[in-house]
Amino acid sequence: MIDFDKVRMAVPEYKNDKIIGVLTGSISVAGASSPTLSVTATDTRDTGFGDWCLFSGIFSIDGGATWNDMGAQTPDLSVPGVPVFDTFDCTAACSSTGVFTITCINYVNLNTGTTSAKTALYKVVLLAKKGQGSITPLPVTALPLYHYSGFNYQKIHIDDAGSFTATAGNTGQLVVPHNLGYVPNVRAWINIGGTIHPIVFQPEVRVDATNLTFFYDAFFDFIDRSFSVIYRIYHDA
Amino acid sequence: MLNVQRFAADSSMAGLKNQKPNSTGAVSVPSLNLDAGDVAHYSFSMDAKRTNAITTFRVKLTGLESFWRQVQGYIQVDKPDLLTLEYSIQIQGYYSGSNFICDIYVVNQAGFLITTPAFTVDGELNLFVAPF
Numbered sequence: 001m002i003d004f005d006k007v008r009m010a011v012p013e014y015k016n017d018k019i020i021g022v023l024t025g026s027i028s029v030a031g032a033s034s035p036t037l038s039v040t041a042t043d044t045r046d047t048g049f050g051d052w053c054l055f056s057g058i059f060s061i062d063g064g065a066t067w068n069d070m071g072a073q074t075p076d077l078s079v080p081g082v083p084v085f086d087t088f089d090c091t092a093a094c095s096s097t098g099v100f101t102i103t104c105i106n107y108v109n110l111n112t113g114t115t116s117a118k119t120a121l122y123k124v125v126l127l128a129k130k131g132q133g134s135i136t137p138l139p140v141t142a143l144p145l146y147h148y149s150g151f152n153y154q155k156i157h158i159d160d161a162g163s164f165t166a167t168a169g170n171t172g173q174l175v176v177p178h179n180l181g182y183v184p185n186v187r188a189w190i191n192i193g194g195t196i197h198p199i200v201f202q203p204e205v206r207v208d209a210t211n212l213t214f215f216y217d218a219f220f221d222f223i224d225r226s227f228s229v230i231y232r233i234y235h236d237a
Numbered sequence: 238m239l240n241v242q243r244f245a246a247d248s249s250m251a252g253l254k255n256q257k258p259n260s261t262g263a264v265s266v267p268s269l270n271l272d273a274g275d276v277a278h279y280s281f282s283m284d285a286k287r288t289n290a291i292t293t294f295r296v297k298l299t300g301l302e303s304f305w306r307q308v309q310g311y312i313q314v315d316k317p318d319l320l321t322l323e324y325s326i327q328i329q330g331y332y333s334g335s336n337f338i339c340d341i342y343v344v345n346q347a348g349f350l351i352t353t354p355a356f357t358v359d360g361e362l363n364l365f366v367a368p369f
Contacts, residue, residue, distance in 0.1 A: 056291050056309075058332070065333070069294075071310020072329040075342060081274040083344065085327070091310075125291050154293075154363070185293040185363050186307045200310030207295065208304045217319050234293075 014155035014235065018128040020053060021138025024121075027090070029106040031117040038086075038107045039115075047126065049098035049135045052196050054189060054230065057102075057124035059090035064121055071200035079111045090120050096194040100124065129230070130159045157184060158233040161191075162214075165226045169218050174203075176212040178233050183207050188214070191228040199229070260284045260362040262339060268355045271324065271345035277353075278342055283362045285337040293363040294330050296339070300356035315346075323347045328358065337362050 029041040047053070057070040068074065070091050076084040086107040093101050102122055108115045126138065157178060164174040178184060186207055188199045199205055203216040214229055260283035269277050285292070294308045306312050311329035315322055327342040339360045345351055 058291070067332040069308075069310050069330065072331065073311075074331070075276070075327075077276055077278060077342075081272065083274065083276040083342075085342075183295075183305050185295070187293065188307065188309070198309045201313055204312065205307040205309070206304045207307060213304070217315070219319050 015159060016155055017232075018132075019125060019137075019140060020049075020128050020132070020135065021047060021126040022140050023047075023057075023092075023100060023102070023124040023126065023138075025102070026119055026121050027102060027104045028119045029088075029104045029117065031115050032106065032108050033115075034108055034113040036108055038105050040103060040105050042104070043102040043122075045100040045102065047094075047098040047100065047135075047138060049132075051098050051133065051135065052094045052096050052129065053098060053132065054127040054129050054187070054196070054232075055092060055094060055100075055124050056127070056187070056198065057090075057092045057122060059104075059120050059122045061088055061090075061118050061120050067123075070122070070124075071198065076109060076111070082111055084110050088115075088118055088120070090122055091197070091200075092122070092124050094196040130161075154185065155235040156232055157235045158231070161228055161230045163226055163228045164214065164216075165224065166216055166221045167224045168222050171215070171217050173216070174214040174229065176214075176231065176233075177210060178212055179210060180233075180235070181209055182236060183209055184212075184236065185234045186212055186231060187234075188212075188229055188231045191230065196230070203227075203229070260286070260337065260364075261360065262362075263357060263359045264339075264341065265357045266341060266343060266353075266355060269343060269353045270350065271343070271353060272350050273345055273348045275345045276342050278340065279358075280338055280340045281358075281360065283337045283339070283360065285332055285335055285362060286364055288332065288335055292337070294337070294339075295361050296328055297359045298326070298356050299359060300354065305361075323351050324353050330360075330362075 027041050027043050030039050032039045058067040060067045073087050073089050090104045104120045188205050190199050202220050203214040206213040262281040262283040264279050264281040295305045297305045314326040325344050330339045
């Protein structure tokens with residue numbers, strides 16, 4: 001006989017990212033000429049979750065040959081001494097009720113005075129937030145949603161949120177100790193007025209073997225206001 | 238309805254057994270003499286294992302900083318700082334086929350001839366999820 005009350009297993013529990021859906025699509029943006037500065041087109045996608053979630057996305061404007069991170073633009077350096085960094089951008093944001101807005105901005109090239117019409121392909125993977133609750137995940141068509149123990153997963157060490165108040169014209173930082181002893185991978189988002197955005201550019205996401213630091217400079221914001229950041233710090237495999 | 242707290246969903250890379258097959262790359266950027274408006278462009282390539290994916294990507298600017306910066310979209314490093322700006326460094330990445338290209342742009346923001354310091358950019362790509 002075995003007394004199951006005396007059986008103990010030391011099984012560490014690591015949470016990992018849970019894929020709760022994928023959004024794919026395309027957005028066509030018209031061309032334009034100066035004095036127009038840019039043309040914007042959006043796609044609205046309701047997840048039906050009724051709640052916000054985390055996400056990460058990529059986009060392509062060459063039919064899928066190359067894919068940029070959302071928020072990253074390909075500069076045009078064709079005219080020496082006159083670089084153009086605002087060319088074409090695609091970003092995603094999630095509302096407090098789980099409605100995504102994918103926004104594409106087609107900038108008029110300052111050197112040529114024109115921009116051609118473009119079509120952006122986008123792919124966004126949706127990740128359950130901490131305490132996501134009961135939802136109906138969106139279907140994922142390319143791969144089944146499954147967990148296979150033969151794979152090694154990116155395990156979550158800290159899944160949390162913090163806030164800071166940025167004061168106009170001042171630098172500041174929010175320090176999150178992780179004490180892992182190595183530099184972990186991190187994902188981070190910012191809540192601006194109830195809408196979730198990936199953190200691009202600012203606040204800077206700095207990582208060392210002890211801390212995750214959100215650093216913002218004097219130009220981060222022009223009014224005093226509070227922000228909430230959401231972060232995931234991952235274990236090494 | 239599904240309670241995602243009990244939902245063991247996939248975050249694997251098909252065919253990749255370890256979550257740390259980190260592709261790495263680096264490029265040394267020499268000290269540069271940049272005229273007003275000049276941009277120096279450097280890049281390096283890493284094996285991204287597949288044509289498109291979701292990753293985490295980070296860089297370290299040895300010679301300028303002691304920490305790593307997590308890149309989502311792009312990062313911009315302003316030196317000496319945004320108030321007394323002389324040059325900025327913009328770093329971003331993109332997938333080209335099964336490679337991940339890290340682009341580094343060193344931009345003269347001063348409006349006059351400047352000399353930028355030498356530094357090395359180390360990059361780490363961590364393959365993450367591939368639901369596409």
